[in-house]
Amino acid sequence: MTAPSSKAGAAGFDHLFSSRMEECLRVKTGIVELDEMLGGGFMPRDAVMVAGAAGTGKTTLAIQYLVNGVGLGEPGIYVTFEELPDQIYRDAKNFGWDLRKIEDEGKFRVVCTSPSLMLESGDGSLLDDVLKDVQPRRLVIDSLSHLEMFVKKEDMRMEAYRLVSYLKTRGISSVLLWESPQISGSSFSVTDAGLSFLVDCIVALKPVEIESSMRKALVILKMRGSDHDKRLREYDITSQGIAVSRPFSNYEGLMTGSPRRSYTEEAASNWARAFAKNK
Amino acid sequence: MLVAVPLPVVIVSVVVFNLILPPPAQFNKGLTFEPPFLNAILYTVFLAFTSYMVGYISFKSYLQNGWPFLVLLGSGALAWGSTSLLSGWLTNLPGGPNPAITISNTGALVASIFHFVSSTWSRGPSPRTDLKIRKSIIILAYGSVLGFTALYSVAALEGMTPLFFVPGVGQTVLRMAVLGSAAALFAVSSILFARRYFASRSRSRTLYWYFLALGLTGVGLAAVFFGRAPGDPISWTGRAAMFLGGTYFLKAVHTAFKGTNVG
Numbered sequence: 100m101t102a103p104s105s106k107a108g109a110a111g112f113d114h115l116f117s118s119r120m121e122e123c124l125r126v127k128t129g130i131v132e133l134d135e136m137l138g139g140g141f142m143p144r145d146a147v148m149v150a151g152a153a154g155t156g157k158t159t160l161a162i163q164y165l166v167n168g169v170g171l172g173e174p175g176i177y178v179t180f181e182e183l184p185d186q187i188y189r190d191a192k193n194f195g196w197d198l199r200k201i202e203d204e205g206k207f208r209v210v211c212t213s214p215s216l217m218l219e220s221g222d223g224s225l226l227d228d229v230l231k232d233v234q235p236r237r238l239v240i241d242s243l244s245h246l247e248m249f250v251k252k253e254d255m256r257m258e259a260y261r262l263v264s265y266l267k268t269r270g271i272s273s274v275l276l277w278e279s280p281q282i283s284g285s286s287f288s289v290t291d292a293g294l295s296f297l298v299d300c301i302v303a304l305k306p307v308e309i310e311s312s313m314r315k316a317l318v319i320l321k322m323r324g325s326d327h328d329k330r331l332r333e334y335d336i337t338s339q340g341i342a343v344s345r346p347f348s349n350y351e352g353l354m355t356g357s358p359r360r361s362y363t364e365e366a367a368s369n370w371a372r373a374f375a376k377n378k
Numbered sequence: 379m380l381v382a383v384p385l386p387v388v389i390v391s392v393v394v395f396n397l398i399l400p401p402p403a404q405f406n407k408g409l410t411f412e413p414p415f416l417n418a419i420l421y422t423v424f425l426a427f428t429s430y431m432v433g434y435i436s437f438k439s440y441l442q443n444g445w446p447f448l449v450l451l452g453s454g455a456l457a458w459g460s461t462s463l464l465s466g467w468l469t470n471l472p473g474g475p476n477p478a479i480t481i482s483n484t485g486a487l488v489a490s491i492f493h494f495v496s497s498t499w500s501r502g503p504s505p506r507t508d509l510k511i512r513k514s515i516i517i518l519a520y521g522s523v524l525g526f527t528a529l530y531s532v533a534a535l536e537g538m539t540p541l542f543f544v545p546g547v548g549q550t551v552l553r554m555a556v557l558g559s560a561a562a563l564f565a566v567s568s569i570l571f572a573r574r575y576f577a578s579r580s581r582s583r584t585l586y587w588y589f590l591a592l593g594l595t596g597v598g599l600a601a602v603f604f605g606r607a608p609g610d611p612i613s614w615t616g617r618a619a620m621f622l623g624g625t626y627f628l629k630a631v632h633t634a635f636k637g638t639n640v641g
Contacts, residue, residue, distance in 0.1 A: 137420075137507070348442050366635040367438035371445055373584035373634065374496075376574060 110189035117224040126237070126272045128160075129167020132343035133302075136319055141300055144272055145323070146263040148243075148294065151304030155315060156336045157276045159194065160304070161239040162187075163340040165207065166196045169337050173236035174206045176229060180217075180245035184209045194340045208233045214249040218258060226265075235271055238375055242276035243294065279303070299323040304334075307353050316353055317343060381626070385593055388619040393600045397614045402548040405606040412609030414470045420617070424450035429459025431631045433520070440516050441509065447499035449519050452491030455627070456520055458595075460527040461485020468535070475608050475634025479549075480534040480542040485527065486599055490563035494590060497570035548607070549607045557603045564596030587630035594623030 102260055125140030141147050149157050158181075165175035179187065187209055191198045201207040210311050217225055226238075240246075240262070247255050259275075266273040277297065295301060301320040306313050316331045330346040331353050349365050350358045436452030439445075466484035469475055502574070533539050542553035549557075555639035575581055601616025 119419060219597055330509075362635060364442060365433060365637060366631075367442045369582075369584060369634040370435045370439040370631075371443040371448060373582035373588070373630075374447065374451065374571075374574075375445060 106349070126173075127171060128164050129170065130160075130163065130341055130343055132332065133317070133341075136330075136332065136343070137300075137322065138325050138327055141272055142324055144267050144270055144321070145299035146267065146297065146303065147272070147300040148277050148298040149272045149274055149302045150277040152306060153278060155304035155306060156334070156341055157189075157278070157304060158182075158241055159336055160302075160341050161241060161274050161276055162191055163194070165239055166191075166198075166201070169201050169206045174210045174233050175237035175239070176210060176214065176226070176233055176235045177239045177241065178210045178217075178226070179241045180212065180214050181241055182211070184211050187211075189226065191322075194338065196340075197270040205233065208235075214246045217262075218248065218249055230269060230271075237275045238266055239275070240276065242278060243258065244276070244278040255272045256293050256297065259297050261306055263297055295321070305354070307356075307358060309348075309350065309358050318348060318354070381587075382590055384619065384622055385590070385597060388594070388597045388601060388615060391615045392597075392604055392612055395615065396604050399611065401604055402606045405610070407607070409611065410609035411614065412469070417469045417617075418466040420621060421462045424621035425462035425466070426459040428624035428627045428631075429455040429462065432627050433459065433633060435631050437516055437520070443510050443514055447496045449516050450492045450496035450499065452516070453519050454489040454496065456523045457485050457492060457527065458489035460524060461488075461531075464527070464531050468531075469608070474543075474545050476541060476543045476545075477531075477534040479553065479608070480539050481527075481531050483542055483553055483560065484534075484539075485559035486529060486607075487556050488523075488526070490567065490596075493567040494563045494570075495576075497567040543608075553556050554603065557599060561596050561599035561603060564592050564599060568592035568596055581631040584630045587626050587633060591623045591626035591630060594619045594626060598623060605627050612638040 122375055124143055125134070125137070126145070127134050127140035128137070145196055149160055153159050164175060165177055168175045177187070182190075198207060198209065202209065205283050210229055211227065212225065218226075245258060246258065247260075250258050263273065263275075277294065298321075300322045303318050303320050305316045305318070307316045308314075315334050315336075317334045318331045319327045319329070330348070332343050332346050334341055334343045336342075347353055347358075349368055351361045352358050399409070400559065432455035433452045436448045440448035440452065455472050461481050462485065465478040465485070467482065468478040473479060530539070540552050540557070541550050568589045571585060571592060575585045575589060578585075598616040598619030601619060602613055603616075605613040605616065607613070
């Protein structure tokens with residue numbers, strides 16, 4: 100009688116052990132609530148797309164991901180087609196991130212280049228030297244939208260595929276930023292260029308208008324090979340970077356741009372608040 | 379304030395009936411009114427349905443907010459509703475009312491304990507627990523309450539539980555202890571929630587109706603405690619208070635849905 104139960108116990112332990120191991124292997128963003136949504140973090144070597152309209156905090160999220168990675172012993176590279184390094188250092192400083200310091204320590208690098216140079220190198224080999232130098236585990240491309248301006252629409256998918264493959268084969272977990280005004284209204288596509296299929300995970304950032312004020316919503320649209328939180332969560336850009344808070348549980352239709360209160364969720368919220376102390 | 383009037387009315391009525399009705403040993407059966415199914419229907423509508431509504435909204439609320447006192451509140455409501463439903467339909471068994479009384483009174487005690495603990499609980503830890511864990515916790519809690527109700531009911535019907543009521547003799551000491559404790563705990567819970575209501579800046583209509591409902595339930599149970607026999611005027615006064623309490627529970631849920639939560 101004891102043998103089956105001990106087997107079951109061993110199986111349970113194995114399962115617990117493997118799930119803990121898997122959690123340890125995840126690439127943590129360092130934003131606790133976002134990591135919870137991702138089941139511990141991004142999957143190793145995954146290509147992640149962070150999509151959102153201008154001003155939603157894509158760059159902030161990306162730099163926070165790299166800075167937190169350095170804290171976890173994972174060097175990172177930030178490739179930008181948009182801003183000059185000084186501007187990036189200054190903006191990061193406002194969030195308390197001293198990029199120059201970690202760059203001097205050899206754990207981080209800002210690469211400011213043009214999309215045309217990147218494309219001329221073919222598969223991203225423009226980065227070979229800096230990759231050898233920094234040995235990064237994480238890399239951010241800010242942004243694919245800029246790359247798109249230099250490529251014919253029909254070629255964009257192939258160029259993005261080359262870049263993603265280049266980073267994956269080097270064991271790098273990449274974050275690709277994409278300016279995506281389409282995640283609004285009734286149309287719901289992340290990119291026109293069909294890039295959604297190339298990436299393993301999509302994190303969408305979206306401004307939403309609720310009761311005449313603009314708030315920000317974050318949702319994980321896709322995550323290959325892993326379960327994840329499907330709920331829309333509110334987030335804010337604070338003086339310490341991105342802070343993810345509670346789900347928008349009282350509202351429906353946020354993604355379609357027509358939010359309305361969910362009566363049951365609203366009632367459930369009222370119910371809890373009615374009985375809670377310290378009001 | 380008018381909605382609080384039934385509380386003293388019930389107390390005064392019970393005192394008056396207690397004075398004018400003969401003691402249990404000389405009590406005439408002709409003074410009882412217990413038609414078949416009436417109790418069952420009233421218990422189903424006013425106690426079971428209303429309690430299930432409280433259980434449902436507490437379920438949704440716990441999943442959303444993760445505060446543990448909501449599990450206790452919902453479990454208490456579920457225990458009260460389920461045992462009321464069963465006891466209502468088992469009142470007129472050929473073997474006598476003991477199983478129904480046993481189930482009803484024990485359910486009342488369990489529900490009152492849940493409510494008492496809930497009323498003393500603070501807001502609780504930050505709701506960081508994962509939704510899946512919350513779902514597991516509340517399903518386990520509700521499942522345990524329903525499982526206990528089912529098992530205890532079978533035990534009561536099989537005569538495996540101690541006697542609560544002996545026809546022709548009256549209630550046992552055990553019943554007095556169980557019912558008395560349940561009534562007292564409901565009343566104390568009502569007072570604690572009322573204190574929370576009056577102490578808060580945002581006086582919630584939901585909490586207002588809820589503490590009155592608990593008060594009426596406690597007073598109703600106390601009235602039953604003084605009853606001579608099931609279906610006598612004191613029992614009906616107590617039942618009426620509990621049915622009104624059920625209506626107030628429903629009103630509490632309604633105010634949460636309506637959104638006019640602050641009074």
